[in-house]
Amino acid sequence: MKYLIVLGDGMADEAMETLGGKSPMQVAFTPCMDRLAREGRCGRLITVPEGFPPGSEIANLSLLGYDVSKQFEGRGSLEAASMGIDVPEGYMAARCNLICIQDGKIKNHSAGHISTSEAGELIDFLNKELGSEDLVFHTGVSYRHLLLLKGGNKELDCTPPHDVSGTAFAEVLPRAVHPRAEQTARLLRELILRSQEILPAHPVNLARKARGLDTANSIWPWSPGYRPAMLPLREKYPIRSGSVISAVDLIKGTGVYAGLEPIEVPGATGLYDTNYEGKAQAAIDELKKKDFVFLHVEASDEASHEGNVDLKIRTIEYLDQRLIRPILEEISTWDEAVTIAVLPDHPTYCRTKTHAAEAVPFLIYRSDAGSAQARPTKGPGSFFSPGTGILEPSGKLFVPDAVQVFDEFSVREGFYGTLQGEEFIRAFFGLSTKADP
Numbered sequence: 441m442k443y444l445i446v447l448g449d450g451m452a453d454e455a456m457e458t459l460g461g462k463s464p465m466q467v468a469f470t471p472c473m474d475r476l477a478r479e480g481r482c483g484r485l486i487t488v489p490e491g492f493p494p495g496s497e498i499a500n501l502s503l504l505g506y507d508v509s510k511q512f513e514g515r516g517s518l519e520a521a522s523m524g525i526d527v528p529e530g531y532m533a534a535r536c537n538l539i540c541i542q543d544g545k546i547k548n549h550s551a552g553h554i555s556t557s558e559a560g561e562l563i564d565f566l567n568k569e570l571g572s573e574d575l576v577f578h579t580g581v582s583y584r585h586l587l588l589l590k591g592g593n594k595e596l597d598c599t600p601p602h603d604v605s606g607t608a609f610a611e612v613l614p615r616a617v618h619p620r621a622e623q624t625a626r627l628l629r630e631l632i633l634r635s636q637e638i639l640p641a642h643p644v645n646l647a648r649k650a651r652g653l654d655t656a657n658s659i660w661p662w663s664p665g666y667r668p669a670m671l672p673l674r675e676k677y678p679i680r681s682g683s684v685i686s687a688v689d690l691i692k693g694t695g696v697y698a699g700l701e702p703i704e705v706p707g708a709t710g711l712y713d714t715n716y717e718g719k720a721q722a723a724i725d726e727l728k729k730k731d732f733v734f735l736h737v738e739a740s741d742e743a744s745h746e747g748n749v750d751l752k753i754r755t756i757e758y759l760d761q762r763l764i765r766p767i768l769e770e771i772s773t774w775d776e777a778v779t780i781a782v783l784p785d786h787p788t789y790c791r792t793k794t795h796a797a798e799a800v801p802f803l804i805y806r807s808d809a810g811s812a813q814a815r816p817t818k819g820p821g822s823f824f825s826p827g828t829g830i831l832e833p834s835g836k837l838f839v840p841d842a843v844q845v846f847d848e849f850s851v852r853e854g855f856y857g858t859l860q861g862e863e864f865i866r867a868f869f870g871l872s873t874k875a876d877p
């Protein structure tokens with residue numbers, strides 16, 4: 441058995457008056473997902489445990505079966521993994537933005553979306569001026585960088601800079617939430633202030649200023665954490681190897697800690713113009729070599745953040761027609777069976793343009809093993825022979841439920857009910873769950 445998760449980031453939404461009381465998933469033309477729902481089994485999944493913000497990093501970690509309260513260590517450490525940087529034992533990692541401050545207020549969190557090459561020069565400069573063996577900056581992408589601090593304590597209240605544009609930076613400087621983190625908090629505040637003294641006069645910033653662009657005149661460390669203690673998926677589930685395909689560093693990093701190999705796909709942008717066909721082909725190539733592929737597509741989330749309902753519908757149709765369809769056509773010719781799950785990590789509401797913590801719809805489908813010759817190689821034929829069912833590793837028969845289409849509402853009638861924690865990934869890998877009779 442091979443295993444594939446197709447994750448449509450932020451795909452779930454709510455019923456909208458402008459869509460005749462339907463959601464974008466209900467309106468979108470998605471014959472492939474609907475067929476997988478019809479021939480598979482559905483349910484709802486709580487991906488954001490209580491007390492956590494509905495971020496993609498939380499939801500993806502959670503749906504892969506990890507305990508967020510124990511294993512989420514902040515963005516810095518996740519992005520470090522996707523950058524190929526090992527967070528050493530005893531170090532604290534923090535996301536370190538290059539930001540623009542004007543008149544003492546945070547103008548933007550991105551230093552006007554500074555280029556990676558400009559940022560790289562500034563990060564080198566910061567290392568020379570402020571760095572040491574125990575305090576190292578690493579260049580990431582655009583405004584998103586990394587700070588490694590030996591002996592740092594993560595018990596800090598750090599403000600995400602994208603949440604506070606227009607706020608005086610002095611009001612939202614890092615603070616300790618426990619006295620034992622006071623030294624780290626003080627050091628981060630000093631670093632921010634020192635960076636504000638030395639960055640404005642750097643040639644990169646002088647050149648940006650001359651061109652009328654925002655300057656990167658401050659650093660902003662946040663989301664601190666340590667090296668995550670995540671067990672690779674292959675040590676918990678019946679797979680030996682796997683890959684992660686995503687244009688988003690946080691997801692790639694999560695995959696790396698889960699023991700998956702990150703695969704680069706040319707033209708994978710994280711936007712609606714992403715290379716769907718290339719991602720589908722990469723997933724097929726990886727599935728041939730490995731047991732498991734985690735395929736993440738960001739496009740619907742971005743469309744939702746723009747509040748663009750039409751675009752969101754189109755991204756869901758692209759996922760169905762340009763990504764899932766070619767994968768189904770390919771695996772229909774294979775002798776080995778494939779389990780496919782399709783789900784969003786969290787809903788993103790076009791109405792509010794933000795993520796929600798609501799349970800998400802999911803489907804799990806298993807292609808019938810060992811009868812490739814008997815199946816149609818192309819077109820909308822059924823892979824499933826009614827009445828037979830497929831034996832799962834748990835020893836139970838996998839028999840489809842009554843759900844006929846895939847959306848937020850149809851899955852409420854599904855076999856699995858509402859799952860949480862590790863239950864979804866166990867069901868996906870065919871291990872027993874509370875849903876089993």
Ligand SMILES: [Zn+2]
Pocket residue numbers: 449450495496497499741785786
């Ligand atoms: Zn997301």
